[in-house]
Structure formats: C-alpha cells, structure tokens
Amino acid sequence: MTSYIPPIDKPQAIYTLSVKRFDPERDSAPHWETYQVPWVVTMTVVEALEWLWDQGHYIAFRTNCREFTCGSCAMLINGKPALACDTPLKDRMRIEPLTRYPLVKDLVVDQSAVPKKWKELKLWPHVRDGKPIDEVSAESRAGWHRSFARCIECYICLDACPVSDTEDSEYDGPMWMLQIARARAHPKDGQDRLEQAAQRGIGACTTCYECEGVCPVNLSPIKEIQRLRSGLVRQRLVGRRPARPEGTRLGQRRKQ
Ligand code: FES
Numbered sequence: 001m002t003s004y005i006p007p008i009d010k011p012q013a014i015y016t017l018s019v020k021r022f023d024p025e026r027d028s029a030p031h032w033e034t035y036q037v038p039w040v041v042t043m044t045v046v047e048a049l050e051w052l053w054d055q056g057h058y059i060a061f062r063t064n065c066r067e068f069t070c071g072s073c074a075m076l077i078n079g080k081p082a083l084a085c086d087t088p089l090k091d092r093m094r095i096e097p098l099t100r101y102p103l104v105k106d107l108v109v110d111q112s113a114v115p116k117k118w119k120e121l122k123l124w125p126h127v128r129d130g131k132p133i134d135e136v137s138a139e140s141r142a143g144w145h146r147s148f149a150r151c152i153e154c155y156i157c158l159d160a161c162p163v164s165d166t167e168d169s170e171y172d173g174p175m176w177m178l179q180i181a182r183a184r185a186h187p188k189d190g191q192d193r194l195e196q197a198a199q200r201g202i203g204a205c206t207t208c209y210e211c212e213g214v215c216p217v218n219l220s221p222i223k224e225i226q227r228l229r230s231g232l233v234r235q236r237l238v239g240r241r242p243a244r245p246e247g248t249r250l251g252q253r254r255k256q
Pocket of ligand 1 (some may be wrong): 072
C-alpha cells in the first residue's frame with residue numbers, strides 16, 4: 001500500500017491505538033492488538049491505519065476516497081459506527097469491524113449481501129406512466145437529489161440501529177427504508193413502495209434516532225420512515241373506504 005499520509009517527521013504526541021484483528025488462516029477468534037502511532041493534529045483514523053501498514057503491520061481495512069464520499073472506510077470506532085477518514089485520531093481509540101456483515105479479515109466485512117438485496121427489493125425505478133424522463137421538472141429533480149442522492153451507502157446506520165437485522169427482527173433497517181423512500185420519490189417509479197416498506201418491517205423502527213446521529217452526510221432516515229409510515233396508513237385507510245360517488249370531491253358535501 002502506498003501511504004497517502006504526509007510524512008510525520010515531528011509527531012506532536014505518540015498515541016495508543018487498539019485494533020481488533022482476525023486472520024481466518026491463523027486465528028480461531030478475533031483478538032485485540034495495540035499499537036503506538038505518531039500523532040499530528042490533522043491525523044485521522046484512516047491515516048493512522050495507513051501509517052501502521054507502512055510500518056509492516058498489515059491490518060486489513062478498506063479505504064478509497066478519503067473524503068467521506070465512498071463509504072468504504074466505515075468501522076466501529078470506540079464502539080460507534082463511523083467513517084475512519086472522517087474521524088480525528090485520539091489517544092486510546094479502539095477500532096473494530098462493523099457487526100452486521102460476516103467478518104472477512106481484521107476490519108474488512110463481507111458486504112456481498114448488499115447488491116443481492118438491491119436486486120431483491122428492485123430498488124431501481126419502474127416505469128409508472130411512460131412519461132419521458134426529460135419531462136421531469138428541474139424542481140422535482142433537485143428535491144430528489146437533495147433528499148436522497150447523497151446516501152453514500154456506508155451502512156453505518158445499519159450498525160447503529162438497535163432493531164434491524166437482529167435475530168428476532170424482520171426489519172431491514174434505516175438505510176434500506178431510505179432507499180425504498182428514494183425509489184418511491186423517483187418520478188418514474190411505479191412500484192407500491194409503501195407496501196414494500198411494510199413487508200420489510202418498517203413498523204419495528206422505534207424512532208430512536210440512533211441512525212441519524214451517526215449518518216456522516218446528515219441524512220434523515222427517520223423523517224423518511226415517518227413519511228412512509230403515514231403514507232402507508234393513508235393508503236390502507238383509503239383502500240378500505242367505499243369509492244366516492246362520481247362528481248364529488250374530498251371535503252365537498254354531497255347534494256341531497
Ligand atoms: S475512504 Fe471514502 S468515505 Fe472514507
């Protein structure tokens with residue numbers, strides 16, 4: 001690995017960093033190892049890992065953009081899911097892999113289930129009414145981008161959620177609800193996303209806001225979950241109501 005960190009000629013301190021390590025070819029279970037890392041004020045956790053790699057401590061981890069946009073460096077830092085490139089290095093930090101996916105090696109987890117779930121949920125827009133995409137107004141396009149397109153799919157919110165993907169829960173979790181809401185808001189989507197959210201266990205969300213607290217791009221899964229839930233209630237209630245007589249509008253009293 002080529003280190004992207006600036007040379008640390010004059011460290012301002014030496015910090016201790018604990019990393020949970022696991023090599024499937026050598027270890028029967030993960031274990032903690034402790035390292036001494038030179039610290040300068042701009043240093044992030046990902047840079048500390050790169051520095052260790054350059055010293056011959058080949059800790060497996062993922063990184064790519066180093067600017068909080070690709071989501072690949074997500075891990076547990078002091079017990080909380082976070083991006084390593086977005087977290088300043090502090091003394092006595094403890095770093096572990098995310099918990100919701102099978103462990104591969106050290107800080108790397110197997111996320112191959114993600115593309116499978118995209119396929120299963122059909123999270124691409126399905127044509128609703130044949131309207132050409134270039135007729136979608138700039139305003140609705142901008143709104144869609146503002147609300148949804150910023151999700152970097154780091155899966156941090158899934159790790160933070162206390163009810164998703166646990167043994168007794170059928171709730172897929174905040175990121176998937178956000179993706180369902182995104183697909184629903186797409187001007188060309190014609191799937192019943194409200195029923196899909198219900199089938200994926202949206203009712204189990206406790207609105208504890210843990211997912212929002214950790215989102216590195218400040219998205220609001222809870223706001224979308226609440227919108228999906230109220231849309232679902234409206235859809236189910238309206239579905240049970242007898243059809244309105246022709247020529248009447250909601251709130252308009254029928255003439256006797
Ligand atoms: S390396 Fe891309 S988000 Fe951290």
